[in-house]
Amino acid sequence: MVDTQSLPLPVARTVADARAQVAAWRAQGLRVGLVPTMGALHDGHLSLVHRSLAATDRTVVSLFVNPTQFAPHEDFAVYPRDEATDAGLLAAAGAHLLYAPEAAEMYPAGEQTRVSVPELGALLEGEFRPHFFTGVATVVTKLFCQVMPDWAIFGEKDYQQLQVIKRFVTDLSIPVTVEGGPTVREADGLAMSSRNAYLTPAERAAAPALYRTLTAVAERARGGEALAELEAWAKGELAGAGFGTIDYVTLRHAETLQPLADLSAGPARLLAAAWMGKARLIDNIAV
Amino acid sequence: MVDTQSLPLPVARTVADARAQVAAWRAQGLRVGLVPTMGALHDGHLSLVHRSLAATDRTVVSLFVNPTQFAPHEDFAVYPRDEATDAGLLAAAGAHLLYAPEAAEMYPAGEQTRVSVPELGALLEGEFRPHFFTGVATVVTKLFCQVMPDWAIFGEKDYQQLQVIKRFVTDLSIPVTVEGGPTVREADGLAMSSRNAYLTPAERAAAPALYRTLTAVAERARGGEALAELEAWAKGELAGAGFGTIDYVTLRHAETLQPLADLSAGPARLLAAAWMGKARLIDNIAV
Numbered sequence: 001m002v003d004t005q006s007l008p009l010p011v012a013r014t015v016a017d018a019r020a021q022v023a024a025w026r027a028q029g030l031r032v033g034l035v036p037t038m039g040a041l042h043d044g045h046l047s048l049v050h051r052s053l054a055a056t057d058r059t060v061v062s063l064f065v066n067p068t069q070f071a072p073h074e075d076f077a078v079y080p081r082d083e084a085t086d087a088g089l090l091a092a093a094g095a096h097l098l099y100a101p102e103a104a105e106m107y108p109a110g111e112q113t114r115v116s117v118p119e120l121g122a123l124l125e126g127e128f129r130p131h132f133f134t135g136v137a138t139v140v141t142k143l144f145c146q147v148m149p150d151w152a153i154f155g156e157k158d159y160q161q162l163q164v165i166k167r168f169v170t171d172l173s174i175p176v177t178v179e180g181g182p183t184v185r186e187a188d189g190l191a192m193s194s195r196n197a198y199l200t201p202a203e204r205a206a207a208p209a210l211y212r213t214l215t216a217v218a219e220r221a222r223g224g225e226a227l228a229e230l231e232a233w234a235k236g237e238l239a240g241a242g243f244g245t246i247d248y249v250t251l252r253h254a255e256t257l258q259p260l261a262d263l264s265a266g267p268a269r270l271l272a273a274a275w276m277g278k279a280r281l282i283d284n285i286a287v
Numbered sequence: 288m289v290d291t292q293s294l295p296l297p298v299a300r301t302v303a304d305a306r307a308q309v310a311a312w313r314a315q316g317l318r319v320g321l322v323p324t325m326g327a328l329h330d331g332h333l334s335l336v337h338r339s340l341a342a343t344d345r346t347v348v349s350l351f352v353n354p355t356q357f358a359p360h361e362d363f364a365v366y367p368r369d370e371a372t373d374a375g376l377l378a379a380a381g382a383h384l385l386y387a388p389e390a391a392e393m394y395p396a397g398e399q400t401r402v403s404v405p406e407l408g409a410l411l412e413g414e415f416r417p418h419f420f421t422g423v424a425t426v427v428t429k430l431f432c433q434v435m436p437d438w439a440i441f442g443e444k445d446y447q448q449l450q451v452i453k454r455f456v457t458d459l460s461i462p463v464t465v466e467g468g469p470t471v472r473e474a475d476g477l478a479m480s481s482r483n484a485y486l487t488p489a490e491r492a493a494a495p496a497l498y499r500t501l502t503a504v505a506e507r508a509r510g511g512e513a514l515a516e517l518e519a520w521a522k523g524e525l526a527g528a529g530f531g532t533i534d535y536v537t538l539r540h541a542e543t544l545q546p547l548a549d550l551s552a553g554p555a556r557l558l559a560a561a562w563m564g565k566a567r568l569i570d571n572i573a574v
Contacts, residue, residue, distance in 0.1 A: 015460055019462070108457060110543075111457070111458040112404055112406045112407065112454065112458065113402065113403070113454060113455040113458035113459055114402075114405065115400065115401075115402055115459070116400070116403065117399055117400050118401065119399045137400070141459055142458075142459055145460040145461050148462070168400040170395060171395065171398040171399065171400035171429075172400055172402070172425075172429055172432050173302055173429050173432040173433045175306070175432065256397075
């Protein structure tokens with residue numbers, strides 16, 4: 001356990017405080033990076049912090065569990081929250097500011113504006129979580145306009161989210177450079193995720209089948225096997241490993257996320273989402 | 288006719304050029320104002336330019352006829368366009384930069400992001416022009432993120448548009464101060480509008496009945512007459528003066544634009560929209 005007393009990390013709770021700190025840095029000619037998170041930090045988040053520290057002069061980490069990206073039946077109420085532990089991890093990693101706004105700073109009285117990315121946001125995750133990407137695009141637009149970073153990073157674990165964010169940043173001309181950080185995995189291949197905490201020990205032992213299956217599909221696709229048959233095979237593998245509902249296992253264009261007829265049709269990404277017990281796990285790899 | 292050769296006004300056609308000029312001004316500690324327009328400038332626009340010149344150190348005027356705020360059956364194709372005349376007027380007024388982006392700068396290939404203000408944007412004009420305010424909010428968000436002004440002004444003639452813009456600027460934390468500029472009127476009371484050019488001489492002679500009627504309704508409302516009866520009376524007046532379809536004449540809360548039961552329920556605005564020939568005219572006044 002990190003001692004947060006001996007490693008203090010400044011915390012901004014208002015837009016005004018965050019802007020004042022960023023403006024002071026910018027006046028010194030320093031470049032500012034932002035790592036948006038919902039807390040419950042793991043090594044995946046910390047790898048993004050390290051990348052920001054390497055790419056910029058000052059790193060702001062935001063922590064906000066965003067209600068508008070959860071549907072009423074989803075896990076907003078039980079999403080893991082432990083700011084003190086998160087702050088200790090960030091201080092130890094060398095972050096410069098924690099921006100943990102109150103809900104009223106993000107969603108003021110009477111607020112109603114939404115940012116949507118209708119095509120990219122309706123695919124894949126959007127089919128199963130219809131309001132998800134509008135919630136993400138709205139809150140990330142707010143964070144960008146509040147903090148005004150020069151640079152920001154998002155994990156490739158949420159690959160579609162990364163593409164949605166790059167799309168609206170381009171479309172709205174938001175002056176920030178957006179990068180993706182590689183997925184960090186447990187030793188057995190399971191992608192790190194705050195939602196892995198929902199797994200029982202038996203489910204946790206079975207969960208690495210998701211990454212193992214994606215890796216096998218990618219290798220066989222490169223070997224020339226037909227995509228439709230590989231996707232069907234993958235679903236059988238996942239069901240056999242103990243996954244419940246399998247939302248999708250699919251090869252897509254790496255930027256538009258439109259279905260790919262074959263690997264020659266453009267840069268490809270293999271993406272999957274499946275339920276293991278109470279946890280909906282997602283993962284993806286380049287092909 | 289202003290000679291644009293003797294009064295040159297710098298023109299930026301790309302985001303990069305506009306940002307470079309604004310960044311240079313900001314580095315000198317100058318405050319930057321933005322006056323967004325669709326061109327076809329009249330004294331109403333120029334009054335906004337003068338207000339910006341008084342409130343800030345440098346004034347950027349944008350000129351972009353925004354396709355996404357027109358429905359397919361509306362007047363996008365025939366909307367008046369004459370950049371050379373507009374540039375001459377702006378140079379004479381003392382504006383510092385004309386930002387007239389190409390369409391591809393505003394709507395790049397693959398663009399799809401939209402900014403919506405669902406409650407305010409669905410009322411009044413939104414009932415008759417369902418995509419209008421999403422088009423406005425989207426393009427103004429782009430302009431703000433491109434130019435990054437400290438301050439911006441919009442005419443009160445488009446009163447609901449002004450409220451929509453104030454709403455999304457607050458909701459998204461866009462760092463710009465938004466002000467409204469009073470409606471400028473012809474000698475006979477008709478609100479200046481680029482669409483007045485669509486009126487025949489006879490229609491032009493009849494059109495001031497819109498403002499005259501609003502003024503009469505406001506005075507009688509202050510005198511205690513019932514709102515429902517006054518609105519019905521106003522519609523009769525407008526029809527008698529030669530207006531065709533009358534979309535609405537209504538008293539609303541000045542910020543939320545929700546219906547007001549009576550004048551004691553909050554700050555009030557009287558708004559109207561009605562067709563005169565091929566022109567859909569709107570107007571509004573404080574009550």
